[in-house]
Amino acid sequence: MVMTTRRDMRRITVAAGMLLAAAASAGAGGEARAEPVSLTISCGAIGVELSLCRDGVAAWERTTGNTVDIVSTPNSSNERFALYQQILGAGADDIDVLQIDVVWPGMLAPHLVDLSEHMGDAPAQHFPALIENDTVDGRLVAMPWWTDAGVLYYRKDLLEKYGHQPPESWPDLTRIATDIQQKERAAGQSDLWGYVWQGRAYEGLTCNALEWIDAYGGGTVVDADGRVTVNNPKALAALTEAASWVGKISPEGVLTYDEEAARGVFQSGKAVFMRNWPYAWALAQSADSPVKGKVGVTALPPGGPEGKTTGTLGGWHLAVSRYSKHPAEAADLVRFLTGAAEQKRRAVEAAYNPTIPALYKDDEVLAANPFFGQLYQTFETAVARPSRATGDGYNRLSAAVWQRTQDALAGRVTPEAALARLDRDLGRLSRGGRW
Amino acid sequence: MSATTGAGGRGSTRTAAVFLSPMMAVLALVAVWPLARTIWFGFTDASLTAPGDYGLVGFANYLEAYDGAWYGILADPTWWRALANTLIFAAASVTLETVLGIAMALVLNAEFRGRGWVRAAVLVPWAIPTVVSAKMWAWMLHDQFGIVNAGLMALGLIDRPVAWLADATTALPAVILVDVWKTTPFVALLMLAALQTVPRDCYEAARVDGIPAWKVFVFITLPLIRPALAVAVVFRLLDALRVFDLVYVMTGNAEATMTLSVHARQQLVQFQDMGYGSAASTLLFLVVGLVTILWLAVLRPDRSAVAGQREGAGA
Numbered sequence: 001m002v003m004t005t006r007r008d009m010r011r012i013t014v015a016a017g018m019l020l021a022a023a024a025s026a027g028a029g030g031e032a033r034a035e036p037v038s039l040t041i042s043c044g045a046i047g048v049e050l051s052l053c054r055d056g057v058a059a060w061e062r063t064t065g066n067t068v069d070i071v072s073t074p075n076s077s078n079e080r081f082a083l084y085q086q087i088l089g090a091g092a093d094d095i096d097v098l099q100i101d102v103v104w105p106g107m108l109a110p111h112l113v114d115l116s117e118h119m120g121d122a123p124a125q126h127f128p129a130l131i132e133n134d135t136v137d138g139r140l141v142a143m144p145w146w147t148d149a150g151v152l153y154y155r156k157d158l159l160e161k162y163g164h165q166p167p168e169s170w171p172d173l174t175r176i177a178t179d180i181q182q183k184e185r186a187a188g189q190s191d192l193w194g195y196v197w198q199g200r201a202y203e204g205l206t207c208n209a210l211e212w213i214d215a216y217g218g219g220t221v222v223d224a225d226g227r228v229t230v231n232n233p234k235a236l237a238a239l240t241e242a243a244s245w246v247g248k249i250s251p252e253g254v255l256t257y258d259e260e261a262a263r264g265v266f267q268s269g270k271a272v273f274m275r276n277w278p279y280a281w282a283l284a285q286s287a288d289s290p291v292k293g294k295v296g297v298t299a300l301p302p303g304g305p306e307g308k309t310t311g312t313l314g315g316w317h318l319a320v321s322r323y324s325k326h327p328a329e330a331a332d333l334v335r336f337l338t339g340a341a342e343q344k345r346r347a348v349e350a351a352y353n354p355t356i357p358a359l360y361k362d363d364e365v366l367a368a369n370p371f372f373g374q375l376y377q378t379f380e381t382a383v384a385r386p387s388r389a390t391g392d393g394y395n396r397l398s399a400a401v402w403q404r405t406q407d408a409l410a411g412r413v414t415p416e417a418a419l420a421r422l423d424r425d426l427g428r429l430s431r432g433g434r435w
Numbered sequence: 436m437s438a439t440t441g442a443g444g445r446g447s448t449r450t451a452a453v454f455l456s457p458m459m460a461v462l463a464l465v466a467v468w469p470l471a472r473t474i475w476f477g478f479t480d481a482s483l484t485a486p487g488d489y490g491l492v493g494f495a496n497y498l499e500a501y502d503g504a505w506y507g508i509l510a511d512p513t514w515w516r517a518l519a520n521t522l523i524f525a526a527a528s529v530t531l532e533t534v535l536g537i538a539m540a541l542v543l544n545a546e547f548r549g550r551g552w553v554r555a556a557v558l559v560p561w562a563i564p565t566v567v568s569a570k571m572w573a574w575m576l577h578d579q580f581g582i583v584n585a586g587l588m589a590l591g592l593i594d595r596p597v598a599w600l601a602d603a604t605t606a607l608p609a610v611i612l613v614d615v616w617k618t619t620p621f622v623a624l625l626m627l628a629a630l631q632t633v634p635r636d637c638y639e640a641a642r643v644d645g646i647p648a649w650k651v652f653v654f655i656t657l658p659l660i661r662p663a664l665a666v667a668v669v670f671r672l673l674d675a676l677r678v679f680d681l682v683y684v685m686t687g688n689a690e691a692t693m694t695l696s697v698h699a700r701q702q703l704v705q706f707q708d709m710g711y712g713s714a715a716s717t718l719l720f721l722v723v724g725l726v727t728i729l730w731l732a733v734l735r736p737d738r739s740a741v742a743g744q745r746e747g748a749g750a
Contacts, residue, residue: 078688078705081705082704082705083702085483085484085707086483086704088482089484089486107484107707108484110484110485111484128437168482191579191596199601200687200689201686201687201688201689201690202688203686251578251579251596251598252578252597252598252601252602253578253579253596253600253601254598254601255575255598255601255602256577256578256598256600256601256686264579264580265579270579388563392482392484392707395705395706395707396706399688399701399705399706403513403688403690406689406690410601410602410603412603413672428504429504431502431506
């Protein structure tokens with residue numbers, strides 16, 4: 001700037017003048033069109049999630065004349081939550097529409113607008129359990145956007161090659177994965193692993209752990225009344241099975257994997273099985289995917305004959321910040337994005353699971369996602385994280401679950417000791433079940 | 436320096452106070468006030484959900500007996516683990532950085548062709564933002580795609596990939612090594628600056644007398660760069676004790692590498708427990724203060740040297 005010449009100055013002045021003129025004419029145009037407003041939305045920041053969000057938002061912009069900025073937020077749900085906490089805690093109006101995780105409504109409710117009067121009869125179209133999840137103290141603080149449950153991906157070609165069926169229980173999966181891994185490695189593919197999943201110390205490991213425990217009939221860590229139930233023989237059987245994988249059919253590095261890291265290994269053809277959310281389907285089947293056409297999806301297996309097929313309930317919802325300057329327009333954007341047409345588009349283009357049951361009978365949706373019919377069953381038996389029983393304490397509970405689970409998985413302590421310690425930790429956190 | 440203060444007397448002390456007061460006011464605003472707030476919140480049950488709505492709980496965040504059990508940070512094994520990790524990290528990384536930094540400075544101080552390029556090149560790790568280098572190293576240490584494993588396997592040092600950051604025994608050493616990689620240039624730079632103030636004739640005299648190189652280093656170089664060394668170590672120690680970004684980016688909240696800052700952030704931000712998190716931050720502040728005081732006490736004989744360095748810097 002020190003070196004600015006007179007010619008530079010003139011250029012800057014001209015540019016500034018043009019900007020002002022543009023701003024003035026934009027303002028004038030706005031008056032004619034009934035005050036278009038400008039909103040901000042935070043949705044997925046990368047890849048297909050971002051492009052889906054951008055297209056959906058653009059469609060709403062076209063019909064209303066309003067403009068919407070997409071703000072980038074961290075990809076990790078833990079990080080995103082922290083960011084929201086800071087923005088909302090400060091009462092800032094930086095983000096009008098927030099994409100929130102299924103476990104957050106209880107924690108963020110004080111900062112969110114009651115959407116019920118803006119939604120008309122839309123809530124009745126969604127899965128009742130999700131609407132219930134988003135209703136805190138009688139206020140509808142969010143609308144479901146897409147739902148999720150953990151599912152099992154497998155390599156159809158490899159299972160066929162060695163004459164296996166998709167696993168019917170977790171021990172069955174262990175057996176099949178061991179067999180294929182051994183034979184493939186003997187045949188020269190030395191970096192093939194049996195099973196990849198999410199073992200990093202974060203929310204994703206809590207989801208995996210909950211699935212194992214529920215599959216064996218070991219409950220939900222904390223029951224609906226807030227009592228800590230995790231230290232039981234069935235949960236022990238589940239954790240023991242999982243701990244037996246690390247270093248055998250799962251690489252030790254699985255303890256640093258999140259969803260994308262696991263997908264990276266599976267999609268590059270280096271794993272037989274993968275636990276992930278449904279979003280990985282469209283990516284595994286994309287044109288540049290090395291495993292395109294070789295992937296099957298099924299529900300996560302039960303623990304054994306007495307266990308059940310399950311999956312941790314996930315999914316993302318849209319909420320409007322109480323500090324938004326344009327709550328009515330923001331609510332309208334939420335109504336549009338969570339509506340049936342938009343959810344159908346997302347399901348067809350990228351396998352995002354609708355929260356509207358009717359869409360699971362839609363031919364186009366089923367043609368794009370043949371496994372959706374089966375997934376519909378999974379949603380009925382899916383296990384919810386105990387966020388309602390624990391309220392504000394949920395994040396602490398989750399951290400205790402992933403830390404103690406990881407201890408057992410890494411072999412730092414026995415599964416017995418890990419569960420006993422988790423039981424004590426949760427007892428301390430809840431001061432004896434009073435969260 | 437002594438000349439100006441000596442001649443000015445009381446009048447110039449007052450002038451100094453006038454000139455210093457804006458800076459003191461700014462310091463009070465940006466340093467003392469937030470610190471005092473943090474200490475205050477440590478005695479409350481404030482939550483990030485509604486920061487304005489809180490009650491006083493005394494020392495409950497630190498230690499409290501409830502139903503026959505102990506609660507609070509000082510009864511939290513995770514916090515003690517974080518304390519141990521922090522002290523190990525600080526001791527190991529600062530020691531390695533100091534030794535390597537001096538070695539690097541000695542090399543750079545020598546005359547050789549292309550010295551300017553090498554000096555610029557060693558600074559690269561220090562110039563890369565920590566978050567970037569942490570992410571980069573996390574990928575390089577990745578068990579499936581990482582170049583570190585590929586290299587070690589090609590050399591035949593390991594027969595299968597090691598999950599450096601997943602294994603509790605290798606995660607902390609890995610993080611320490613990355614910190615050493617990143618921060619050694621900083622120490623080297625300070626040491627190099629100090630080395631260049633050492634008079635050449637000392638070395639020439641030593642060479643004429645035929646004194647071995649190690650003796651020259653121990654009896655001439657080291658005492659002369661000691662003040663700068665003390666400053667560099669204090670800087671690094673303070674940084675290492677409150678390390679956050681490197682650890683958090685590489686291993687997240689994993690207990691194997693959790694430091695006091697990571698622990699405090701988790702309580703404050705992730706668990707929204709402003710009271711408990713503030714108490715944890717206060718303890719971190721106390722630990723950093725305590726270690727620094729201890730270190731300065733160890734250096735006590737060098738006080739005059741440190742003061743000399745300060746005067747030298749001021750002149």
